[in-house]
Amino acid sequence: MKQQYQIVKKKVLTPEISQISVHAPLVAAKAKAGQFIILRVDADGERIPLTISSADTENGTITVIFQKVGATTMALDQLQEGDCLHDFVGPLGEPTHVEGYGRVAVLGGGLGCAIALPVAKALHEAGNQVDLIGGFKTKDIVILEEEMGQACTDLHICTDDGTYGYHGFVTGKLEELIQSGVKFDHVFAIGPLMMMKFACKLTKQYEIPTTVSMNPIMIDGTGMCGGCRLTVGGEVKFACVDGPDFDGHQVDFDEVIARNATYRDFETKAREDHLCRLGGGALNG
Amino acid sequence: MANMQMTKTPMPEQDPQVRNHNFLEVAQGYTLEQAMNEAQRCIHCKNPACVSGCPVGIPIPDFLAKVAEGDIAAAYEILSNANALPAISGRVCPQENQCEGKCVRGVKGEPVAIGRVERFVADWAAGQGIANVATAPKNGHKVAVIGSGPAGLTCAGELARMGYDVTVFEAFHTAGGVLTYGIPEFRLPKAIVAREVANLEKMGVDIELNMVIGKILTIPELFERGYEAVFIASGAGLPMFMKIPGEGLVGVYSANEYLTRINLMKAYKEDSPTPILHNQKVAVVGGGNVAMDAARCAKRLGAEVHIVYRRSEAELPARAEEVHHAKEEGIIFDLLTNPVSIEGDEKGHVQSMTCIRMELGEPDASGRRRPVPVEGSEFQFEVDAVIMALGTSPNPMSTKGTEGLEKTRKGCVAADEGGHTNLPGVFAGGDAATGAATVILAMGAGKSAAKSIDAYIKSKQ
Numbered sequence: 001m002k003q004q005y006q007i008v009k010k011k012v013l014t015p016e017i018s019q020i021s022v023h024a025p026l027v028a029a030k031a032k033a034g035q036f037i038i039l040r041v042d043a044d045g046e047r048i049p050l051t052i053s054s055a056d057t058e059n060g061t062i063t064v065i066f067q068k069v070g071a072t073t074m075a076l077d078q079l080q081e082g083d084c085l086h087d088f089v090g091p092l093g094e095p096t097h098v099e100g101y102g103r104v105a106v107l108g109g110g111l112g113c114a115i116a117l118p119v120a121k122a123l124h125e126a127g128n129q130v131d132l133i134g135g136f137k138t139k140d141i142v143i144l145e146e147e148m149g150q151a152c153t154d155l156h157i158c159t160d161d162g163t164y165g166y167h168g169f170v171t172g173k174l175e176e177l178i179q180s181g182v183k184f185d186h187v188f189a190i191g192p193l194m195m196m197k198f199a200c201k202l203t204k205q206y207e208i209p210t211t212v213s214m215n216p217i218m219i220d221g222t223g224m225c226g227g228c229r230l231t232v233g234g235e236v237k238f239a240c241v242d243g244p245d246f247d248g249h250q251v252d253f254d255e256v257i258a259r260n261a262t263y264r265d266f267e268t269k270a271r272e273d274h275l276c277r278l279g280g281g282a283l284n285g
Numbered sequence: 286m287a288n289m290q291m292t293k294t295p296m297p298e299q300d301p302q303v304r305n306h307n308f309l310e311v312a313q314g315y316t317l318e319q320a321m322n323e324a325q326r327c328i329h330c331k332n333p334a335c336v337s338g339c340p341v342g343i344p345i346p347d348f349l350a351k352v353a354e355g356d357i358a359a360a361y362e363i364l365s366n367a368n369a370l371p372a373i374s375g376r377v378c379p380q381e382n383q384c385e386g387k388c389v390r391g392v393k394g395e396p397v398a399i400g401r402v403e404r405f406v407a408d409w410a411a412g413q414g415i416a417n418v419a420t421a422p423k424n425g426h427k428v429a430v431i432g433s434g435p436a437g438l439t440c441a442g443e444l445a446r447m448g449y450d451v452t453v454f455e456a457f458h459t460a461g462g463v464l465t466y467g468i469p470e471f472r473l474p475k476a477i478v479a480r481e482v483a484n485l486e487k488m489g490v491d492i493e494l495n496m497v498i499g500k501i502l503t504i505p506e507l508f509e510r511g512y513e514a515v516f517i518a519s520g521a522g523l524p525m526f527m528k529i530p531g532e533g534l535v536g537v538y539s540a541n542e543y544l545t546r547i548n549l550m551k552a553y554k555e556d557s558p559t560p561i562l563h564n565q566k567v568a569v570v571g572g573g574n575v576a577m578d579a580a581r582c583a584k585r586l587g588a589e590v591h592i593v594y595r596r597s598e599a600e601l602p603a604r605a606e607e608v609h610h611a612k613e614e615g616i617i618f619d620l621l622t623n624p625v626s627i628e629g630d631e632k633g634h635v636q637s638m639t640c641i642r643m644e645l646g647e648p649d650a651s652g653r654r655r656p657v658p659v660e661g662s663e664f665q666f667e668v669d670a671v672i673m674a675l676g677t678s679p680n681p682m683s684t685k686g687t688e689g690l691e692k693t694r695k696g697c698v699a700a701d702e703g704g705h706t707n708l709p710g711v712f713a714g715g716d717a718a719t720g721a722a723t724v725i726l727a728m729g730a731g732k733s734a735a736k737s738i739d740a741y742i743k744s745k746q
Contacts, residue, residue, distance in 0.1 A: 027501060044551070044558065047559075071558055086458070087495050089458075090497075091500055092500060219546065219550065220456070220457065220466075220545060220549075222682060223680045223682050224545070225466075225542040225545045226523055226524035226541055227542040227545075229526075229533075229539075231533050236526055236532070236533075255534075258634075259533065262535045263560040270560075
């Protein structure tokens with residue numbers, strides 16, 4: 001029996017970011033905050049991991065949010081409601097531990113907010129007091145504000161250019177809260193590697209335990225290939241089996257940053273080729 | 286009268302200097318005349334030692350006799366009744382340690398090329414559109430198989446033949462396990478794996494892709510869904526590393542990742558959306574079949590390739606034919622050499638590897654002479670990629686949520702020769718139970734587990 005992974009709902013959040021809900025009832029029945037899926041768009045496609053944004057057990061759907069960064073995510077964005085994905089595997093990785101912290105800050109950077117949202121929600125539902133700090137480049141690309149507001153105790157939106165909310169990075173907002181006397185028992189940082197690296201630098205200074213959600217290059221995602229390995233506390237760890245959550249103060253960020261750039265030239269070329277196939281001209285647009 | 290020719294009938298092969306630039310199959314297979322000529326070398330011993338050397342117990346002299354007569358259909362019947370995947374085992378079995386290793390003709394000269402004839406028979410049948418897919422009438426009992434590698438496929442085939450309703454759960458988007466992601470196209474064309482999988486489907490086996498058992502469903506949940514027995518054949522798990530400095534650099538691959546990119550994701554094709562680095566000079570660390578496969582892939586992608594192995598040639602665990610083929614293709618063997626560290630450039634890319642020379646000391650627990658470092662013999666050589674082919678540790682994923690299942694000290698599922706675990710109805714075999722081994726041993730385990738499962742289900746009635 002071949003399964004159909006149909007896109008039942010699609011929402012364009014910004015010109016670069018879309019949200020899709022995919023019919024995958026068995027995955028939806030098991031999915032927990034912090035876990036991810038791997039999908040393939042077509043029969044020859046690459047496997048890409050995407051973090052689960054939400055799971056609807058009643059309708060049997062999984063929602064993921066993605067940014068059009070490479071050829072595969074661009075091809076994914078070509079699909080519309082009613083279209084099917086070729087493959088959809090999950091839920092993968094270990095769920096985020098959410099119980100018994102007390103007061104926590106959840107930092108989401110850009111698209112990372114889509115992943116921070118379910119983590120904040122699960123923490124909040126588990127009885128923690130949650131400050132959700134969501135950072136974006138500018139006001140126009142703020143996503144999920146309403147949903148984030150409902151998923152936490154206090155929502156703090158930040159923009160790099162000050163067009164909306166706090167003017168500055170999420171780490172700036174976090175430090176401001178800490179200095180104003182808020183005692184955080186734990187911090188969760190989810191977003192670009194640089195943002196997580198600097199969040200950990202800050203929380204280390206204040207000795208606040210910090211969990212990061214790592215997104216290394218991944219192929220099988222089932223504990224076989226070893227492509228997603230990281231160095232954590234001097235030991236080799238695998239994001240798909242041991243993670244994706246890790247103690248942020250133990251992660252060797254510089255190594256992941258270098259490893260994630262392994263195929264940058266290839267990815268740039270694939271993106272350009274894809275744009276050419278779409279009719280070209282969009283590169284400068 | 287047997288053909289008393291002392292050596293095997295040669296196998297037609299692609300020229301080494303041509304094939305090391307392509308991914309087409311190296312060995313091209315016997316013609317009917319060559320297969321008959323080779324089969325006639327069998328002297329039909331009263332007590333055929335070759336059969337005792339075969340993990341799936343193929344009645345070797347019987348099928349060779351049919352080939353010798355030119356009755357290939359009859360040979361296929363005999364072969365395929367004993368072995369569900371003859372086109373695969375004929376290509377990838379380490380025959381020199383098994384059937385051929387025991388062949389009497391090998392005492393003075395070369396053994397009968399049993400593997401080559403087996404392959405011929407399987408390919409001939411496929412060419413004729415013949416497949417041995419007859420099954421007993423459905424018996425109404427459901428069995429779940431976790432993993433569609435050699436152990437899982439063999440077990441599924443055996444059970445389907447007995448009339449069971451078999452579902453195979455595969456984590457990837459393509460069936461075949463290591464036959465698909467691990468063994469390269471030039472050694473085992475993927476069309477052949479697909480053909481064997483299609484034959485199982487013709488026998489009524491249901492193959493569910495994209496199902497990571499332990500995550501989407503646990504083994505107890507499979508029982509809740511009406512499966513009366515579960516066979517764990519999830520294969521080997523995460524790759525091992527040496528724990529030397531520099532293994533996190535860009536350009537250090539595990540062999541599993543390198544081979545998965547190339548074989549499963551087809552990264553060797555120009556238009557593949559899955560990338561792979563095209564390196565200039567590659568060191569492959571290890572001496573097994575996986576190391577040979579990775580080395581020969583890297584060569585085909587245009588690199589100068591060195592196998593770096595800490596023992597000597599005699600201890601290389603790879604099949605003799607793989608070592609021979611690798612050498613022919615220009616792979617350089619740096620034996621009695623062990624990596625100490627890998628050095629990178631300012632961008633974190635591999636730039637060189639430092640190794641130390643080794644010499645062989647006293648035999649160790651494995652019976653092989655233990656390699657010991659020669660003090661002060663460190664040397665550095667330039668490479669831009671290092672592929673670690675050091676074996677794997679068991680994958681814990683499929684047995685998650687299965688309370689009380691016993692594991693071995695190494696973390697494999699503890700199972701006896703019949704595949705029984707300590708839990709009723711739960712069976713295990715192949716690399717998941719033994720740690721990394723060979724395709725044929727996994728097939729043997731799949732076959733004996735099928736017998737045990739049949740006995741278990743019958744005993745419950």
